[in-house]
Amino acid sequence: MSSLSSLSDGETTTSRNIPDRKDLWNRYDDNEFRSRFRFNKPCILHLLSKIEHLIEPETRRSKAIDARTQLLIVLRYYATGSFQAVLGDLVECNKSTMCRIIQRVTKAITSLADQQIKMPTSEEYQQVAQEFYEIAAFPRVLGAVDCTHVKINSPGGHLAETFRCRKGFFSINVQIVYDARLKIRNIIARWPGSVHDSTIFNNSPLCAMLENGAYGNFYLIGDSGYFCKRYLLTPFLSPSTTGEENYNKSHILTRNTVERCIGVWKRRFPCIQKGITLKKMDTILKVIVATAVLHNMAISFEEEEFFEVDLDQEELANHISHGPQDFSVRSALVNTVFN
Incomplete structure:
Protein backbone atom coordinates (compact mmCIF):
# COMPACT_ATOMS: atom_id res chain seq x y z
CA MET A 1 0.00 0.00 0.00
CA LEU A 112 1.73 -7.05 -15.13
CA ALA A 113 4.57 -8.08 -17.47
CA ASP A 114 4.14 -11.83 -16.92
CA GLN A 115 0.48 -11.52 -17.95
CA GLN A 116 0.98 -9.21 -20.91
CA ILE A 117 4.35 -10.25 -22.39
CA LYS A 118 4.79 -13.96 -23.12
CA MET A 119 5.85 -16.25 -25.93
CA PRO A 120 3.12 -18.16 -27.78
CA THR A 121 1.81 -21.31 -26.14
CA SER A 122 1.71 -24.58 -28.06
CA GLU A 123 -1.96 -23.92 -28.81
CA GLU A 124 -0.98 -20.62 -30.46
CA TYR A 125 1.94 -21.83 -32.59
CA GLN A 126 -0.04 -22.44 -35.76
CA GLN A 127 -2.02 -19.21 -35.55
CA VAL A 128 1.05 -17.05 -34.92
CA ALA A 129 2.99 -18.79 -37.70
CA GLN A 130 0.06 -18.38 -40.10
CA GLU A 131 -0.09 -14.64 -39.45
CA PHE A 132 3.62 -14.37 -40.30
CA TYR A 133 3.16 -16.62 -43.35
CA GLU A 134 0.50 -14.30 -44.75
CA ILE A 135 3.05 -11.48 -44.94
CA ALA A 136 5.48 -13.06 -47.41
CA ALA A 137 5.02 -16.86 -47.32
CA PHE A 138 7.81 -17.52 -44.81
CA PRO A 139 6.83 -20.69 -42.90
CA ARG A 140 6.90 -21.63 -39.20
CA VAL A 141 7.90 -18.23 -37.75
CA LEU A 142 7.00 -17.63 -34.10
CA GLY A 143 8.60 -14.21 -33.79
CA ALA A 144 11.00 -11.62 -35.15
CA VAL A 145 13.87 -10.64 -32.87
CA ASP A 146 15.83 -7.41 -32.85
CA CYS A 147 17.54 -5.01 -30.47
CA THR A 148 17.05 -1.28 -30.15
CA HIS A 149 18.86 1.35 -28.09
CA VAL A 150 17.04 3.46 -25.52
CA LYS A 151 19.04 6.58 -24.75
CA ILE A 152 19.85 7.41 -21.12
CA ASN A 153 22.04 9.91 -19.28
CA SER A 154 25.47 8.74 -18.21
CA PRO A 155 24.95 6.51 -15.15
CA GLY A 156 28.32 7.60 -13.73
CA GLY A 157 30.80 5.38 -11.95
CA HIS A 158 33.66 3.29 -13.30
CA LEU A 159 31.31 1.23 -15.52
CA ALA A 160 29.68 4.22 -17.19
CA GLU A 161 31.51 3.74 -20.50
CA THR A 162 30.02 0.26 -20.93
CA PHE A 163 26.70 2.04 -21.53
CA ARG A 164 28.09 4.05 -24.45
CA CYS A 165 26.84 2.47 -27.70
CA ARG A 166 28.73 2.50 -30.99
CA LYS A 167 26.88 5.68 -32.01
CA GLY A 168 28.47 7.52 -29.12
CA PHE A 169 25.58 8.04 -26.69
CA PHE A 170 24.73 6.23 -23.46
CA SER A 171 21.97 3.67 -23.80
CA ILE A 172 20.31 0.43 -22.76
CA ASN A 173 20.37 -2.17 -25.54
CA VAL A 174 16.90 -3.73 -25.41
CA GLN A 175 16.12 -7.07 -27.05
CA ILE A 176 12.54 -7.56 -28.25
CA VAL A 177 10.63 -10.38 -29.93
CA TYR A 178 7.45 -9.34 -31.78
CA ASP A 179 4.72 -11.24 -33.55
CA ALA A 180 2.93 -10.33 -36.78
CA ARG A 181 0.26 -8.38 -34.87
CA LEU A 182 2.99 -6.08 -33.49
CA LYS A 183 2.66 -7.49 -29.96
CA ILE A 184 5.79 -7.84 -27.86
CA ARG A 185 6.30 -11.51 -27.01
CA ASN A 186 9.57 -11.24 -25.12
CA ILE A 187 11.69 -8.38 -23.84
CA ILE A 188 15.09 -8.12 -22.14
CA ALA A 189 15.94 -4.66 -20.81
CA ARG A 190 19.08 -4.75 -18.70
CA TRP A 191 22.16 -4.74 -20.95
CA PRO A 192 24.48 -1.72 -21.45
CA GLY A 193 24.56 -0.10 -24.87
CA SER A 194 28.01 -1.42 -25.77
CA VAL A 195 26.90 -5.06 -25.63
CA HIS A 196 26.32 -6.74 -29.00
CA ASP A 197 22.87 -8.00 -29.98
CA SER A 198 24.07 -11.58 -30.37
CA THR A 199 25.59 -11.54 -26.87
CA ILE A 200 22.27 -10.49 -25.38
CA PHE A 201 20.41 -13.22 -27.25
CA ASN A 202 22.95 -15.97 -26.49
CA ASN A 203 22.73 -15.19 -22.76
CA SER A 204 18.94 -15.00 -22.64
CA PRO A 205 16.56 -17.57 -21.13
CA LEU A 206 14.73 -17.58 -24.47
CA CYS A 207 17.86 -18.80 -26.28
CA ALA A 208 18.23 -21.64 -23.77
CA MET A 209 14.62 -22.66 -24.33
CA LEU A 210 15.07 -22.64 -28.09
CA GLU A 211 18.32 -24.59 -27.77
CA ASN A 212 16.45 -27.24 -25.79
CA GLY A 213 13.74 -27.54 -28.45
CA ALA A 214 10.99 -25.86 -26.44
CA TYR A 215 9.25 -24.62 -29.62
CA GLY A 216 9.61 -27.69 -31.81
CA ASN A 217 10.27 -26.98 -35.48
CA PHE A 218 9.22 -23.34 -35.19
CA TYR A 219 11.83 -20.60 -35.08
CA LEU A 220 12.61 -16.89 -34.84
CA ILE A 221 13.94 -14.69 -37.61
CA GLY A 222 16.56 -11.99 -37.14
CA ASP A 223 18.99 -9.80 -39.06
CA SER A 224 22.62 -10.59 -39.78
CA GLY A 225 23.59 -9.27 -36.35
CA TYR A 226 22.76 -12.76 -35.05
CA PHE A 227 24.34 -16.17 -35.60
CA CYS A 228 22.26 -18.35 -37.91
CA LYS A 229 20.91 -21.35 -36.01
CA ARG A 230 18.27 -24.00 -36.57
CA TYR A 231 15.98 -21.94 -34.30
CA LEU A 232 17.06 -18.43 -35.44
CA LEU A 233 17.21 -17.81 -39.18
CA THR A 234 19.15 -14.91 -40.67
CA PRO A 235 19.41 -13.64 -44.28
CA PHE A 236 22.14 -14.53 -46.77
CA LEU A 237 24.75 -11.79 -46.87
CA SER A 238 25.60 -12.57 -50.51
CA PRO A 239 22.81 -14.62 -52.12
CA SER A 240 24.09 -16.53 -55.16
CA THR A 241 21.06 -18.50 -56.34
CA THR A 242 17.44 -17.75 -57.16
CA GLY A 243 16.35 -19.73 -54.12
CA GLU A 244 18.60 -17.70 -51.84
CA GLU A 245 17.34 -14.45 -53.36
CA ASN A 246 13.72 -15.55 -52.90
CA TYR A 247 14.49 -16.55 -49.31
CA ASN A 248 16.02 -13.13 -48.61
CA LYS A 249 13.07 -11.26 -50.10
CA SER A 250 10.59 -13.20 -47.99
CA HIS A 251 12.80 -12.95 -44.90
CA ILE A 252 13.19 -9.17 -45.22
CA LEU A 253 9.47 -8.55 -45.77
CA THR A 254 8.55 -10.77 -42.83
CA ARG A 255 11.19 -9.30 -40.52
CA ASN A 256 10.02 -5.80 -41.43
CA THR A 257 7.37 -6.46 -38.78
CA VAL A 258 9.91 -5.97 -36.02
CA GLU A 259 11.13 -2.71 -37.55
CA ARG A 260 7.56 -1.43 -37.68
CA CYS A 261 6.86 -2.64 -34.15
CA ILE A 262 9.82 -0.80 -32.70
CA GLY A 263 8.69 2.31 -34.56
CA VAL A 264 5.15 2.00 -33.21
CA TRP A 265 6.36 1.39 -29.66
CA LYS A 266 8.72 4.35 -29.67
CA ARG A 267 6.26 6.73 -31.31
CA ARG A 268 3.50 5.71 -28.93
CA PHE A 269 5.78 6.38 -25.95
CA PRO A 270 8.29 9.11 -26.88
CA CYS A 271 10.11 8.76 -23.56
CA ILE A 272 11.60 5.64 -25.18
CA GLN A 273 12.34 7.41 -28.46
CA LYS A 274 13.79 10.64 -27.04
CA GLY A 275 15.60 9.11 -24.10
CA ILE A 276 14.92 8.49 -20.41
CA THR A 277 16.32 11.20 -18.15
CA LEU A 278 15.59 9.50 -14.83
CA LYS A 279 18.53 8.90 -12.51
CA LYS A 280 17.80 5.50 -10.93
CA MET A 281 18.81 2.64 -13.24
CA ASP A 282 16.22 0.31 -11.74
CA THR A 283 13.45 2.77 -12.58
CA ILE A 284 14.81 3.31 -16.10
CA LEU A 285 14.68 -0.43 -16.82
CA LYS A 286 11.18 -0.67 -15.35
CA VAL A 287 9.97 2.22 -17.55
CA ILE A 288 11.13 0.31 -20.63
CA VAL A 289 9.24 -2.82 -19.55
CA ALA A 290 6.18 -0.84 -18.43
CA THR A 291 5.84 0.83 -21.83
CA ALA A 292 6.10 -2.62 -23.44
CA VAL A 293 3.23 -3.81 -21.23
CA LEU A 294 1.17 -0.78 -22.24
CA HIS A 295 2.03 -1.29 -25.92
CA ASN A 296 0.57 -4.79 -25.76
CA MET A 297 -2.51 -3.54 -23.97
CA ALA A 298 -2.99 -0.96 -26.72
CA ILE A 299 -2.84 -3.76 -29.31
CA SER A 300 -5.33 -5.88 -27.33
CA PHE A 301 -7.72 -2.96 -26.95
CA GLU A 302 -7.24 -2.09 -30.64
CA GLU A 303 -6.16 1.42 -29.82
CA GLU A 304 -5.81 3.25 -33.13
CA GLU A 305 -2.35 4.46 -34.15
CA PHE A 306 -2.80 8.22 -34.41
CA PHE A 307 0.83 9.06 -35.09
CA GLU A 308 3.28 8.60 -37.94
CA VAL A 309 5.59 5.62 -37.61
CA ASP A 310 9.22 5.75 -38.68
CA LEU A 311 10.88 2.38 -39.19
CA ASP A 312 13.75 1.83 -36.77
CA GLN A 313 16.81 1.58 -38.98
CA GLU A 314 19.54 1.88 -36.37
CA GLU A 315 20.59 -1.78 -36.40
CA LEU A 316 20.76 -2.48 -40.14
CA ALA A 317 24.57 -2.40 -40.25
CA ASN A 318 25.01 -4.55 -37.15
CA HIS A 319 26.57 -7.54 -38.92
CA ILE A 320 28.65 -10.44 -37.68
CA SER A 321 30.94 -12.49 -39.89
CA HIS A 322 32.13 -15.38 -37.78
CA GLY A 323 31.20 -17.72 -34.93
CA PRO A 324 29.40 -21.05 -34.51
CA GLN A 325 26.49 -21.12 -36.92
CA ASP A 326 24.04 -23.77 -38.11
CA PHE A 327 22.71 -23.31 -41.65
CA SER A 328 20.85 -26.64 -41.90
CA VAL A 329 17.30 -25.31 -41.51
CA ARG A 330 17.98 -22.27 -43.69
CA SER A 331 19.41 -24.46 -46.47
CA ALA A 332 16.47 -26.85 -46.24
CA LEU A 333 14.02 -23.95 -46.60
CA VAL A 334 15.85 -22.66 -49.67
CA ASN A 335 15.76 -26.10 -51.28
CA THR A 336 12.16 -27.03 -50.41
CA VAL A 337 10.26 -23.72 -50.23
CA PHE A 338 12.05 -20.93 -52.07
CA ASN A 339 13.55 -22.63 -55.13
Whole structure:
Protein backbone atom coordinates (compact mmCIF):
# COMPACT_ATOMS: atom_id res chain seq x y z
CA MET A 1 0.00 0.00 0.00
CA SER A 2 1.30 3.46 -0.84
CA SER A 3 2.67 5.57 2.00
CA LEU A 4 1.18 8.99 2.53
CA SER A 5 4.55 10.73 2.31
CA SER A 6 5.08 9.59 -1.25
CA LEU A 7 1.82 10.92 -2.56
CA SER A 8 1.33 14.32 -1.01
CA ASP A 9 3.28 17.53 -0.57
CA GLY A 10 2.14 18.75 2.81
CA GLU A 11 2.11 16.06 5.49
CA THR A 12 4.83 17.75 7.56
CA THR A 13 3.53 21.33 7.37
CA THR A 14 -0.03 22.17 8.24
CA SER A 15 0.31 25.92 7.74
CA ARG A 16 1.29 25.77 4.07
CA ASN A 17 -1.54 26.07 1.60
CA ILE A 18 -1.70 23.09 -0.76
CA PRO A 19 -3.20 23.97 -4.15
CA ASP A 20 -6.17 22.08 -5.48
CA ARG A 21 -5.21 19.29 -7.86
CA LYS A 22 -6.19 19.80 -11.48
CA ASP A 23 -8.82 17.42 -12.83
CA LEU A 24 -6.99 15.65 -15.66
CA TRP A 25 -9.78 13.14 -16.22
CA ASN A 26 -12.48 15.63 -17.24
CA ARG A 27 -10.28 18.37 -18.58
CA TYR A 28 -10.09 17.19 -22.23
CA ASP A 29 -12.43 15.88 -24.90
CA ASP A 30 -11.93 12.29 -26.09
CA ASN A 31 -9.45 13.05 -28.88
CA GLU A 32 -7.39 15.41 -26.75
CA PHE A 33 -7.40 12.85 -23.95
CA ARG A 34 -6.07 10.06 -26.17
CA SER A 35 -3.41 12.27 -27.72
CA ARG A 36 -2.11 13.22 -24.27
CA PHE A 37 -2.35 9.87 -22.47
CA ARG A 38 -2.21 7.41 -25.43
CA PHE A 39 -5.31 5.48 -24.30
CA ASN A 40 -9.02 6.05 -24.16
CA LYS A 41 -10.76 6.15 -20.81
CA PRO A 42 -12.19 2.58 -20.78
CA CYS A 43 -8.71 1.17 -21.36
CA ILE A 44 -7.24 3.32 -18.59
CA LEU A 45 -9.98 2.21 -16.20
CA HIS A 46 -9.19 -1.41 -17.07
CA LEU A 47 -5.51 -0.83 -16.33
CA LEU A 48 -6.35 1.04 -13.14
CA SER A 49 -8.44 -1.89 -11.89
CA LYS A 50 -5.32 -4.08 -12.03
CA ILE A 51 -2.92 -1.76 -10.22
CA GLU A 52 -5.08 0.55 -8.07
CA HIS A 53 -4.45 -1.47 -4.91
CA LEU A 54 -0.72 -0.91 -5.38
CA ILE A 55 -0.78 2.87 -5.77
CA GLU A 56 -3.85 4.26 -3.97
CA PRO A 57 -2.80 6.43 -0.95
CA GLU A 58 -3.85 5.19 2.48
CA THR A 59 -5.62 8.46 3.28
CA ARG A 60 -6.56 11.64 1.44
CA ARG A 61 -4.91 13.87 4.05
CA SER A 62 -2.95 16.84 2.64
CA LYS A 63 -4.74 16.37 -0.68
CA ALA A 64 -2.86 13.17 -1.45
CA ILE A 65 -2.97 12.31 -5.15
CA ASP A 66 -5.48 9.58 -5.96
CA ALA A 67 -4.54 6.46 -7.95
CA ARG A 68 -6.27 7.55 -11.17
CA THR A 69 -4.47 10.88 -11.26
CA GLN A 70 -1.15 9.20 -10.50
CA LEU A 71 -1.67 6.87 -13.45
CA LEU A 72 -2.51 9.78 -15.76
CA ILE A 73 0.60 11.64 -14.66
CA VAL A 74 2.81 8.65 -15.48
CA LEU A 75 1.09 8.01 -18.82
CA ARG A 76 1.72 11.66 -19.65
CA TYR A 77 5.39 11.17 -18.79
CA TYR A 78 5.61 8.12 -21.06
CA ALA A 79 3.88 10.07 -23.83
CA THR A 80 6.23 13.05 -23.63
CA GLY A 81 9.44 12.18 -21.78
CA SER A 82 9.16 15.58 -20.07
CA PHE A 83 11.14 16.53 -17.00
CA GLN A 84 9.44 15.77 -13.71
CA ALA A 85 9.22 19.45 -12.76
CA VAL A 86 7.26 20.16 -15.95
CA LEU A 87 4.91 17.27 -15.29
CA GLY A 88 4.44 18.48 -11.73
CA ASP A 89 2.76 21.58 -13.12
CA LEU A 90 -0.06 19.31 -14.36
CA VAL A 91 -1.31 18.71 -10.84
CA GLU A 92 0.49 21.34 -8.76
CA CYS A 93 3.00 19.07 -7.06
CA ASN A 94 6.75 19.28 -6.61
CA LYS A 95 9.51 17.37 -8.39
CA SER A 96 10.25 14.95 -5.56
CA THR A 97 6.60 13.89 -5.42
CA MET A 98 6.64 13.41 -9.17
CA CYS A 99 9.71 11.15 -8.92
CA ARG A 100 8.01 8.96 -6.32
CA ILE A 101 4.83 8.72 -8.38
CA ILE A 102 6.74 7.68 -11.50
CA GLN A 103 8.64 5.03 -9.55
CA ARG A 104 5.56 3.65 -7.82
CA VAL A 105 3.21 3.53 -10.82
CA THR A 106 5.91 2.21 -13.15
CA LYS A 107 6.66 -0.61 -10.71
CA ALA A 108 2.95 -1.42 -10.53
CA ILE A 109 2.57 -1.56 -14.33
CA THR A 110 5.71 -3.69 -14.62
CA SER A 111 4.13 -6.23 -12.26
CA LEU A 112 1.73 -7.05 -15.13
CA ALA A 113 4.57 -8.08 -17.47
CA ASP A 114 4.14 -11.83 -16.92
CA GLN A 115 0.48 -11.52 -17.95
CA GLN A 116 0.98 -9.21 -20.91
CA ILE A 117 4.35 -10.25 -22.39
CA LYS A 118 4.79 -13.96 -23.12
CA MET A 119 5.85 -16.25 -25.93
CA PRO A 120 3.12 -18.16 -27.78
CA THR A 121 1.81 -21.31 -26.14
CA SER A 122 1.71 -24.58 -28.06
CA GLU A 123 -1.96 -23.92 -28.81
CA GLU A 124 -0.98 -20.62 -30.46
CA TYR A 125 1.94 -21.83 -32.59
CA GLN A 126 -0.04 -22.44 -35.76
CA GLN A 127 -2.02 -19.21 -35.55
CA VAL A 128 1.05 -17.05 -34.92
CA ALA A 129 2.99 -18.79 -37.70
CA GLN A 130 0.06 -18.38 -40.10
CA GLU A 131 -0.09 -14.64 -39.45
CA PHE A 132 3.62 -14.37 -40.30
CA TYR A 133 3.16 -16.62 -43.35
CA GLU A 134 0.50 -14.30 -44.75
CA ILE A 135 3.05 -11.48 -44.94
CA ALA A 136 5.48 -13.06 -47.41
CA ALA A 137 5.02 -16.86 -47.32
CA PHE A 138 7.81 -17.52 -44.81
CA PRO A 139 6.83 -20.69 -42.90
CA ARG A 140 6.90 -21.63 -39.20
CA VAL A 141 7.90 -18.23 -37.75
CA LEU A 142 7.00 -17.63 -34.10
CA GLY A 143 8.60 -14.21 -33.79
CA ALA A 144 11.00 -11.62 -35.15
CA VAL A 145 13.87 -10.64 -32.87
CA ASP A 146 15.83 -7.41 -32.85
CA CYS A 147 17.54 -5.01 -30.47
CA THR A 148 17.05 -1.28 -30.15
CA HIS A 149 18.86 1.35 -28.09
CA VAL A 150 17.04 3.46 -25.52
CA LYS A 151 19.04 6.58 -24.75
CA ILE A 152 19.85 7.41 -21.12
CA ASN A 153 22.04 9.91 -19.28
CA SER A 154 25.47 8.74 -18.21
CA PRO A 155 24.95 6.51 -15.15
CA GLY A 156 28.32 7.60 -13.73
CA GLY A 157 30.80 5.38 -11.95
CA HIS A 158 33.66 3.29 -13.30
CA LEU A 159 31.31 1.23 -15.52
CA ALA A 160 29.68 4.22 -17.19
CA GLU A 161 31.51 3.74 -20.50
CA THR A 162 30.02 0.26 -20.93
CA PHE A 163 26.70 2.04 -21.53
CA ARG A 164 28.09 4.05 -24.45
CA CYS A 165 26.84 2.47 -27.70
CA ARG A 166 28.73 2.50 -30.99
CA LYS A 167 26.88 5.68 -32.01
CA GLY A 168 28.47 7.52 -29.12
CA PHE A 169 25.58 8.04 -26.69
CA PHE A 170 24.73 6.23 -23.46
CA SER A 171 21.97 3.67 -23.80
CA ILE A 172 20.31 0.43 -22.76
CA ASN A 173 20.37 -2.17 -25.54
CA VAL A 174 16.90 -3.73 -25.41
CA GLN A 175 16.12 -7.07 -27.05
CA ILE A 176 12.54 -7.56 -28.25
CA VAL A 177 10.63 -10.38 -29.93
CA TYR A 178 7.45 -9.34 -31.78
CA ASP A 179 4.72 -11.24 -33.55
CA ALA A 180 2.93 -10.33 -36.78
CA ARG A 181 0.26 -8.38 -34.87
CA LEU A 182 2.99 -6.08 -33.49
CA LYS A 183 2.66 -7.49 -29.96
CA ILE A 184 5.79 -7.84 -27.86
CA ARG A 185 6.30 -11.51 -27.01
CA ASN A 186 9.57 -11.24 -25.12
CA ILE A 187 11.69 -8.38 -23.84
CA ILE A 188 15.09 -8.12 -22.14
CA ALA A 189 15.94 -4.66 -20.81
CA ARG A 190 19.08 -4.75 -18.70
CA TRP A 191 22.16 -4.74 -20.95
CA PRO A 192 24.48 -1.72 -21.45
CA GLY A 193 24.56 -0.10 -24.87
CA SER A 194 28.01 -1.42 -25.77
CA VAL A 195 26.90 -5.06 -25.63
CA HIS A 196 26.32 -6.74 -29.00
CA ASP A 197 22.87 -8.00 -29.98
CA SER A 198 24.07 -11.58 -30.37
CA THR A 199 25.59 -11.54 -26.87
CA ILE A 200 22.27 -10.49 -25.38
CA PHE A 201 20.41 -13.22 -27.25
CA ASN A 202 22.95 -15.97 -26.49
CA ASN A 203 22.73 -15.19 -22.76
CA SER A 204 18.94 -15.00 -22.64
CA PRO A 205 16.56 -17.57 -21.13
CA LEU A 206 14.73 -17.58 -24.47
CA CYS A 207 17.86 -18.80 -26.28
CA ALA A 208 18.23 -21.64 -23.77
CA MET A 209 14.62 -22.66 -24.33
CA LEU A 210 15.07 -22.64 -28.09
CA GLU A 211 18.32 -24.59 -27.77
CA ASN A 212 16.45 -27.24 -25.79
CA GLY A 213 13.74 -27.54 -28.45
CA ALA A 214 10.99 -25.86 -26.44
CA TYR A 215 9.25 -24.62 -29.62
CA GLY A 216 9.61 -27.69 -31.81
CA ASN A 217 10.27 -26.98 -35.48
CA PHE A 218 9.22 -23.34 -35.19
CA TYR A 219 11.83 -20.60 -35.08
CA LEU A 220 12.61 -16.89 -34.84
CA ILE A 221 13.94 -14.69 -37.61
CA GLY A 222 16.56 -11.99 -37.14
CA ASP A 223 18.99 -9.80 -39.06
CA SER A 224 22.62 -10.59 -39.78
CA GLY A 225 23.59 -9.27 -36.35
CA TYR A 226 22.76 -12.76 -35.05
CA PHE A 227 24.34 -16.17 -35.60
CA CYS A 228 22.26 -18.35 -37.91
CA LYS A 229 20.91 -21.35 -36.01
CA ARG A 230 18.27 -24.00 -36.57
CA TYR A 231 15.98 -21.94 -34.30
CA LEU A 232 17.06 -18.43 -35.44
CA LEU A 233 17.21 -17.81 -39.18
CA THR A 234 19.15 -14.91 -40.67
CA PRO A 235 19.41 -13.64 -44.28
CA PHE A 236 22.14 -14.53 -46.77
CA LEU A 237 24.75 -11.79 -46.87
CA SER A 238 25.60 -12.57 -50.51
CA PRO A 239 22.81 -14.62 -52.12
CA SER A 240 24.09 -16.53 -55.16
CA THR A 241 21.06 -18.50 -56.34
CA THR A 242 17.44 -17.75 -57.16
CA GLY A 243 16.35 -19.73 -54.12
CA GLU A 244 18.60 -17.70 -51.84
CA GLU A 245 17.34 -14.45 -53.36
CA ASN A 246 13.72 -15.55 -52.90
CA TYR A 247 14.49 -16.55 -49.31
CA ASN A 248 16.02 -13.13 -48.61
CA LYS A 249 13.07 -11.26 -50.10
CA SER A 250 10.59 -13.20 -47.99
CA HIS A 251 12.80 -12.95 -44.90
CA ILE A 252 13.19 -9.17 -45.22
CA LEU A 253 9.47 -8.55 -45.77
CA THR A 254 8.55 -10.77 -42.83
CA ARG A 255 11.19 -9.30 -40.52
CA ASN A 256 10.02 -5.80 -41.43
CA THR A 257 7.37 -6.46 -38.78
CA VAL A 258 9.91 -5.97 -36.02
CA GLU A 259 11.13 -2.71 -37.55
CA ARG A 260 7.56 -1.43 -37.68
CA CYS A 261 6.86 -2.64 -34.15
CA ILE A 262 9.82 -0.80 -32.70
CA GLY A 263 8.69 2.31 -34.56
CA VAL A 264 5.15 2.00 -33.21
CA TRP A 265 6.36 1.39 -29.66
CA LYS A 266 8.72 4.35 -29.67
CA ARG A 267 6.26 6.73 -31.31
CA ARG A 268 3.50 5.71 -28.93
CA PHE A 269 5.78 6.38 -25.95
CA PRO A 270 8.29 9.11 -26.88
CA CYS A 271 10.11 8.76 -23.56
CA ILE A 272 11.60 5.64 -25.18
CA GLN A 273 12.34 7.41 -28.46
CA LYS A 274 13.79 10.64 -27.04
CA GLY A 275 15.60 9.11 -24.10
CA ILE A 276 14.92 8.49 -20.41
CA THR A 277 16.32 11.20 -18.15
CA LEU A 278 15.59 9.50 -14.83
CA LYS A 279 18.53 8.90 -12.51
CA LYS A 280 17.80 5.50 -10.93
CA MET A 281 18.81 2.64 -13.24
CA ASP A 282 16.22 0.31 -11.74
CA THR A 283 13.45 2.77 -12.58
CA ILE A 284 14.81 3.31 -16.10
CA LEU A 285 14.68 -0.43 -16.82
CA LYS A 286 11.18 -0.67 -15.35
CA VAL A 287 9.97 2.22 -17.55
CA ILE A 288 11.13 0.31 -20.63
CA VAL A 289 9.24 -2.82 -19.55
CA ALA A 290 6.18 -0.84 -18.43
CA THR A 291 5.84 0.83 -21.83
CA ALA A 292 6.10 -2.62 -23.44
CA VAL A 293 3.23 -3.81 -21.23
CA LEU A 294 1.17 -0.78 -22.24
CA HIS A 295 2.03 -1.29 -25.92
CA ASN A 296 0.57 -4.79 -25.76
CA MET A 297 -2.51 -3.54 -23.97
CA ALA A 298 -2.99 -0.96 -26.72
CA ILE A 299 -2.84 -3.76 -29.31
CA SER A 300 -5.33 -5.88 -27.33
CA PHE A 301 -7.72 -2.96 -26.95
CA GLU A 302 -7.24 -2.09 -30.64
CA GLU A 303 -6.16 1.42 -29.82
CA GLU A 304 -5.81 3.25 -33.13
CA GLU A 305 -2.35 4.46 -34.15
CA PHE A 306 -2.80 8.22 -34.41
CA PHE A 307 0.83 9.06 -35.09
CA GLU A 308 3.28 8.60 -37.94
CA VAL A 309 5.59 5.62 -37.61
CA ASP A 310 9.22 5.75 -38.68
CA LEU A 311 10.88 2.38 -39.19
CA ASP A 312 13.75 1.83 -36.77
CA GLN A 313 16.81 1.58 -38.98
CA GLU A 314 19.54 1.88 -36.37
CA GLU A 315 20.59 -1.78 -36.40
CA LEU A 316 20.76 -2.48 -40.14
CA ALA A 317 24.57 -2.40 -40.25
CA ASN A 318 25.01 -4.55 -37.15
CA HIS A 319 26.57 -7.54 -38.92
CA ILE A 320 28.65 -10.44 -37.68
CA SER A 321 30.94 -12.49 -39.89
CA HIS A 322 32.13 -15.38 -37.78
CA GLY A 323 31.20 -17.72 -34.93
CA PRO A 324 29.40 -21.05 -34.51
CA GLN A 325 26.49 -21.12 -36.92
CA ASP A 326 24.04 -23.77 -38.11
CA PHE A 327 22.71 -23.31 -41.65
CA SER A 328 20.85 -26.64 -41.90
CA VAL A 329 17.30 -25.31 -41.51
CA ARG A 330 17.98 -22.27 -43.69
CA SER A 331 19.41 -24.46 -46.47
CA ALA A 332 16.47 -26.85 -46.24
CA LEU A 333 14.02 -23.95 -46.60
CA VAL A 334 15.85 -22.66 -49.67
CA ASN A 335 15.76 -26.10 -51.28
CA THR A 336 12.16 -27.03 -50.41
CA VAL A 337 10.26 -23.72 -50.23
CA PHE A 338 12.05 -20.93 -52.07
CA ASN A 339 13.55 -22.63 -55.13
